[in-house]
Amino acid sequence: MTFVAELRSDLGPAGILTGSDAAPYLTGQRGLFSGEALAVVRPASVDETARVVQACAAYGVAIVPQGGNTGMSGGAVPTAGDTPMPTIVLSMSRMNRIVSVDPDRWTVTAEAGATIGALQQAADAANRQFAPDWGARGTATVGGAIATNAGGNNVLRYGTMRDQVLGVEAVLADGQVWDGLRALRKDSSGYDLKHLFIGAEGTLGVVTRALLRLHPATPHTQSALAAISGLGSLMRLLELASARCGGDVTAFELVPDVGLARVCEKLGLSRPLQTRAEFYVLLRLASAEPVSERLGAFLAEASERGWVTDAAVAVTEEHTERLWTIRDELSPMFLWAQHEHGLKFDNAVPIDRLSPYHDEVRRIAAELAPGALTYGFGHIGDGNIHLYVLPTSDDGVEPFRAVRDELQERIDEATFRFGGTLSAEHGIGQLLQGRIRPQKPPVEWELMRAVKDALDPQGIMNPHKTLPAGP
Known part of the structure; x- marks a missing residue:
């Protein structure tokens, strides 16, 4: 029995893709990198993942772990050209469950193939917040975000993916399973091994589940697009925002006018701000309490100091969505x-x-x-x-x-x-x-x-x- 046939016998037909069915998994999102693989292997559990890795170790087959294949650097697709060993893509697409949400512990446990958007929805349903967010939230996965230590729009307040991870379960290169799913905020009992797998791009093992931090819900949010006097004012603006709005500043994004104009033209949107500037800052405040007064006071003071020349404050959900659509499409x-x-x-x-x-x-x-x-x-x-x-x-x-x-x-x-x-x-x-x-x-x-x-x-x-x- 061949290696692929052995895996098919173990995982069933849904667990193995070859030929044209495998093609979408072999090229990265940007189209820059494309390679070949014996098969795309899709385990449905940690036990199946462990058996696949054990088989690869026995046969000398390389493993390319893959989440939503939304990566920008070619880390989740095979390399092209002559390689010293045959390769499989290990897709986590079938391991996509939200295992549990624990509001009392402020945690969510999810399989590696669960999307960031699904985590956000599960947290929202429990009156909690999963903080990481970026444009590919609907397809980017937990495993991929951990593999790259993804950031996104809310890093300023909540940190990167590394700051959300309390524990991981991972299959090691020999097929052993390490269960590090511990909901501890403090633990000084030796090396913190989970950090080896965060940002490692699947080069040390395959993350199969993760225990992630939740944050308080922020029902009061408001966004504004501010035309700024120049890049030289950015640091002073950020310092002022932090001083006047404290930890409620969740996003502080640079938007160039050339991009804003192009997005509005492509999507048929009206410009959110008629005042022209080379650069704008898109910022968002979020809190358990209303934020409108503080946002208005910050913008007024920034204007008085000459750092902001005009601003548009989103007062409706539609207006807010339009501002962030522009940001997502830049x-x-x-x-x-x-x-x-x-x-x-x-x-x-x-x-x-x-x-x-x-x-x-x-x-x-x-x-x-x-x-x-x-x-x-x-x-x-x-x-x-x-x-x-x-x-x-x-x-x-x-x-x-x-x-x-x-x-x-x-x-x-x-x-x-x-x-x-x-x-x-x-x-x-x-x-x-x-x-x-x-x-x-x-x-x-x-x-x-x-x-x-x-x-x-x-x-x-x-x-x-x-x-x-x-x-």
Whole structure:
């Protein structure tokens, strides 16, 4: 019996996909990475997952864990070209249950294939809140969010996915199951092993379930879009918002006018603010108590100080939804046909250096690709800015291609120089494997390699991901 036939016999026909049925799992969301696999394997329980991993260890088959396949860095799809071992994609799509919601413990337990949106709904039903949120909430999964230590719009107040995880259940590279689902807020009894699996992109084991933190519901929320005087005012605005609104500021997002205008045109929306500015800040306050007064006072003071030139406060649910729809659709993938030829960066720098860093990226782009658009948006409240440099016309594609590699290298160097990271929330995957090494000192990579070798001595767990390429 062949390896795939053995798995099919164990899991049944619903547990194995091959041929055209497997194709959607083999290419990443952005279309940048695509590979081959013997099969897409879809276990329905932790026991089935353990048996699959045991079989892979016995046959020397590599495992690529996959959640909703919404990742941006190619971490959840097989690598292309000649690989030293055959590969399967281990899809967690059938393990999608919300196992339990415990309001008294302020926790939710979910399988790895449950979507972020499903967790939010389950928490809402219990008058609690699952805080992480981003545009792909309907398809992004718990396992994928843990694998990349995902961030999103609410990191400013609640932290990244790492801050939500109280415990995980994981299948190790030899098929053993580690049950670390402990609802403890304090535990000083040794190494906190769950953190090995958060941000590891499935290279150390397969997370099958997670015990996650819930937060108090915030029935009173209000959002506003503020035209700002310039990027130089961002730090002062954020400081003022924190001083006047305290911990109620959940989101502080940068919106460029060029993106806002393009989204409104594409979706047929009226501009939420007629005053034009190069950049806007989209912020949201959320609390158990009304927030309108504090939001209004903050905006009035920011205007008096010259940091905000105009603002639109959402007073209806429809208005709020329209503001956040604009934010969710800011990706150039939606706005410019030439986006596939451009450069995309998921960078973060210390928040006090965001403005000079953005200026430096613009300067580099103007020097090497004067006809290209430098386009930045995102979670500036936590230092994360999604930067793009791209041609916006067909005539600009070939000149851009000629300088693309140098442009990418120069921007990477600037990111390191400003004390930043190339991966704020999307993971290293395949995209950054050849570029990430200068970000950390050699001893740090050596420590990570030692952990990998200890937990996965065969190297079957998502090979050619996360750790830098080369010796």
